Amino acid sequence: MQNFDFVKPSSVAEAVAALAKSGAQALSGGQTLTPTMKQRLATPDVLVSLTGIAELKGVKQNGGVLWVGAATPHVQVAKEAAAVFAGLAGLAGGIGDPAVRNRGTIGGSIANNDPAACYPSAVLGSGATVITNKRRIAADDYFTGMFSTALAEGEIVTAVEFPIPKRSAYAKFNQPASRFALTGVFVSQATDGSVRVAVTGASNNGVFRWKAAEAALTANFSASALVGLTVDATDMIGDLHGTAAYRANLVKVMTGRAVTSSR
Amino acid sequence: MAKDFGIGAEAKRTEDIRYLTGAGNYTHDVNVHGQAYAVFVRSNMAHARIKSVGAAAAEGMPGVLAVFTGEDFKDVGGNPAGWFIGSRDGSPMKEPKRPVLAHGKVRHVGDAYAAVIAQTYMEAKDAAQAVADASEFEELPAIIDMAQALADSSNRVHDEIADNQCFDWGWIEDNRAKVDAAIKAAPHVTTLELVNNRLIPNAMEPRASIGEFNPGTGDYKLTTTSQNPHLTRLLVAAFVLGIPENKLQVVAPDVGGGFGSKIYHYGEEALVLAAAKKLKKPVKWVAERSESFLSDAHGRDHVTKIELACEKDGTFIAFRTETMANVGAYLSNFSTVTPTFLHGTLMAGPYKVPNVYVNVKTVFTNTAPVDAYRGAGRPEATYSLERVVDQMCRELGLDPFEVRRKNFITTDMFPYTTPAGLAYDVGNYHATLDKAMELADVAGFEARRKAAAAKGKLRGLGLSTWIEACGIAPSNLVGILGARVGLYDAATVRVNPTGNVSVMVGAHSHGQSHETVFAQIISDMFGIPMSSVDIVHGDTAKIPFGMGSYGSRSLAVCGQAMANAADKVIAKGKKIAAHMLEATEAEIVFSDGVFAVSGTNRSKTFGEIAFSAYVPHNYPLATLEPGLEETAFYDPANFTYPAGTYLCEVEVDAETGKVDVCNFTCADDFGNVINPMVVRGQVHGGVVQGIGQALLEHGVYDENGQLLSGSYMDYTMPRADDVPFVTVDHSCITPCSHNKLGVKGCGEAGAIGSPPAVVNAVLDALNRGGHKIAHIDMPLTPSRVWSAMNA
């Protein structure tokens, strides 16, 4: 790690101003950024901590919408979303280990958009809206490929608004070493019956929607609706933990399991 | 003696208090006044010619004191291989020099070619980066695949070794033709090709070293993470730097796990000493975790073809293997013996097979050196044997339990000399097999399998009947085989004037519980409380001598040396008692801490004798020396042969290929057991490592020689939820016949016996589930299992 300055603003406006300086970078839970800095792969001059900003924290229900502040740690989402949004709470409760869940945040996760991270599938798989200091971005427009998002330089995520689905679940198959998702599938059925299926961990292009499954499940919300479907392995990740064909298989298996366990 | 602290007691570990309260003293806890910090500059290419080292780039950077390169060490000695192994054609093994810092070429990712010493760690790190950035290389094609390395002379890890082969070893070469003929004539031959996956040791504490030099006396001190401080002293002093041994003290304080990787001397140790001398300043180095991945000696990495020839009823006729063993870029200290004498000699297993022949080619590649890792050669032998036996049973439709029973050496056959050259002294393999089957409720397996099938899971049962050669090792024998060292051990038992005891032992404890177990033995022998016994180890200035801890040798070799020294103390105590009690030595009996004149009530306690030894006011000095301290060196007459049966039950998720280990049962014969709790702990740890090898762990290099599994993001260490509750039994005992303690050693068994049990269980599950699969290579990751099921 190299030396850096540290600021801890208490409002979004102050944070945005601090981030405008050259070499400044946002620090949320630090569960991705600090390891990267230790390896000297990131060498920011100034870290702008977001965790002291009250307006970036919390889980709030507003009618049919669940608002989650960007700097809310996973452990809090796991607890506070459980009653209304089981799929999201279950996903948050299955990230990493207790230390990671106590520090890591939803904002950091979706800003980073690791192709094996869990949260992007919930955001995309429930049709959520990402709110930044500048605008509202629909999930379908937000994730633009591995480690890539629609965020502009210096733009920060302030919250995510999830439409609360009728039922949902996240089924994750662990990468054995890191226990990120080797393949994770988020399935939600909205109050109007429409279904979204978002897959993380599997594709070279990052999180994606499996539209054929969405159509089949919208017609018949049951694992048996998937039987005839196949998943194309062409764009799937192949690495020492799993071949592309294996991941394609997992997409289908985990989608079925998510459907079966959804509530 | 009440069994709360003597031999056989489940005494709580005395060392746990300091380990668990953060009061341990590891090398990184040691800080010497005025110390500077070393950071190594390591190659990020697998194979390259060094055009220039950018040492100048570090000069003048803040805090920088010195930069060392390979050039600085080109005239000192290399770090040698501890065993000489000859090739089948009579030619000697190839021994390229292993320098302190790479010179001329870098040969694996992580190969250190320079070191920066600076006032602070961060300054050293910054300067090391500058040196790396300014260094120039001519990249060469990486040599990674062993078969290709042997076939292609145009590309060489060491320019002077044309075929990248260290040696081509045959065991026993004279039997080759006979074994070939037996296989040719056999009614059935089963052949398997296996990979014994490369493992990365991952001790909890990374390697670390501190070098000190005293300009006043010319004395050096090395504080380092070592399993064997005397061996390290010998290597760094006599072989590498040419420091007189009496001028170098090596201290290995608390060490946080070794598993073999801290047996060896590494260049970093020589560097900190040389730097300390040059700068007249203590120099400290602590590896980062990613350095450990790249530069600790790795384990295993064999590719083997094994053939089992047998009668149609499963009676074994012959085992024949052909193995390529990866030694990596340089020969680490035990890298030549691990794939040979620690592997080939075990290739008869616990079986009365008449023919065995083993061929091993060791291959240089552009990867980290490979050396002994918990089990060292014996896991590779056990895996090959137990896998091929299982596959033979499947091919011939035979019961794997019955086939083992039929082929086991029986108790009336000991001592038994195998065709692989070892003389097993005692054993009872049927007993451990029966015990394991009872404990694992093999009879109830079918019901469990049906219940699993109802949940959509494939359940399987796997068996491994293993044997190892431990208590390393009889020097006479290993000398003939090629060892360049002796493998005795030593201990001094010092009774202090007030009757407490300091025991200086050559074995090093880095998790093995010697401080408890060795104290139990002394406590039992002297009839004094364990709390009166202190086990001192890990410092060449304090202990008489010692070859350290590995090869499940601590108790069977050093423990016996200690017991012999304690016997000498008792003998001396009898002399003193005879003098004090005005009796003859022959009349004195010693038991439960009391020296008594036989048949009388005249006696002296152990404490009274000790005090008298140091306050010898009326001693007949011509015949009785003051003092009560004895040293013994003990060299074993033979290896010890722990053996046992491991049973594993797994369930395979047919949709994902994920394997769950449901239960694991061990019935081991370790000879006499000093502390059952410690033995269970050793077996638990070994089994977890074995499950790790079978299902999870894999050191993988890509074709360019980059380590793909170079962090915990990709190298899968077993975690608590990967392993079941492990049932351990050691009630089946045949005491070792050639050491007085009757002990055999238990440190490696778990890692030796378990991988084939796990893999056999998975294949059993798959085959019972209708998938005709002969073999899947370790680690049996979900993807590999699923791919085999869907091939």
Ligand SMILES: Cc1cc2nc3c(=O)[nH]c(=O)nc-3n(C[C@H](O)[C@H](O)[C@H](O)COP(=O)(O)OP(=O)(O)OC[C@H]3O[C@@H](n4cnc5c(N)ncnc54)[C@H](O)[C@@H]3O)c2cc1C
């Ligand atoms: C051991 C371990 C296991 C893990 N397991 C999992 C897992 O199973 N599944 C999973 O999904 N994740 C896992 N993670 C990652 C974890 O969820 C992290 O919390 C997450 O990736 C990043 O969140 P953070 O709050 O720590 O972000 P930080 O590390 O602080 O930041 C990450 C990046 O996002 C930027 N950033 C942070 N906040 C914002 C913001 N509000 N707006 C714009 N940019 C921002 C930072 O500048 C940085 O570039 C694991 C991490 C560890 C260390």
